[in-house]
Amino acid sequence: MYQFVVLTLIALFTFTTPLTALAQTSTDQDKIYQQRMELYKKAEAVSLIPWYYFAAIDQYERNVRQVRRDLPKPKGVLGIYIKPEIWAGPLNKAENDTNPFTISQFGGLGIDGNGDGVADPTNDEDIIFSMARFLQSYGTDHQHIKMALWNYYQRSKTVDLILGKVKIYKKYQTLKLDGHVFPLPLYSNYSYKNTWGSARGWGGRRIHEGTDIFASYGVPVRSTCYGIVELKGWNKYGGWRVGIRDINNTYHYFAHLNGFVSDLREGQIVEPGTIIGSVGSSGYGPPGTAGKFPPHLHYGMYKDNGYTEWSFDPYPHLKMWERMEKIKKKQRGRK
């Protein structure tokens, strides 16, 4: 949750000195994006695999690492973690082998990317070139890269999440996709409070996995992030619902909608502010059931950690996005 802490800090700083603090943090983050992009482009140059595949793998792994205690924290700017037995080779008795020659003898993935004679699993260039060579050994077109990813991760969900990010990075041609907005337009009449984990009357789920934002029928519901529409349709409790997967492996769940915008489809790329539907009271019955409770948007957030997906409290995020959007609006007004 490192990122969350950082974002909370940003929110705190902006409370006192909005402009300077925002500028400061964004410059530091820009530098990191730039360093990462240089590494992806180098990998592209040697492997002929487009940079956004490396960006997607890296982004997926960075976010898994952030929420997993069994994985070491990254030393450089990359998030990719290659396990020792994969790096050194499964039969290599020297688990921490950094000799490129013996590693290759044992079929390890690790190579010396920066030319210092050592295949160091914590060095960014060694990591990215090792990954590039692995992918390239399957081929450089999409289908072969997909196969390489499947063989490497052995989990279709992981492959889907990475390929989703590939699509997003390819479209926007930048790594800077961390903008967010509040799900309802700020001018609309809405109210919400923190109901995370409270007992729920409607429908018998044990805990309430989200925040309910009360508003009138028909108020537009917007994507809060850059992402991909992963699911769209009816589910028994959520009614008409949309699930959007962002670039941080987080699934944003919008439920009880009145309906969807007409051109919304699964696999579509959305961005902060893209209208996906409107507030309603659908759910708790067969498709079309509505009106069993007052109209509201149920907003949930779920994180993938490489094994499974768990729900976390969206309330602090909603508060932060609401506040950031207000600050940005004011700043725009000043210019």
Ligand SMILES: [Zn+2]
């Ligand atoms: Zn709810």
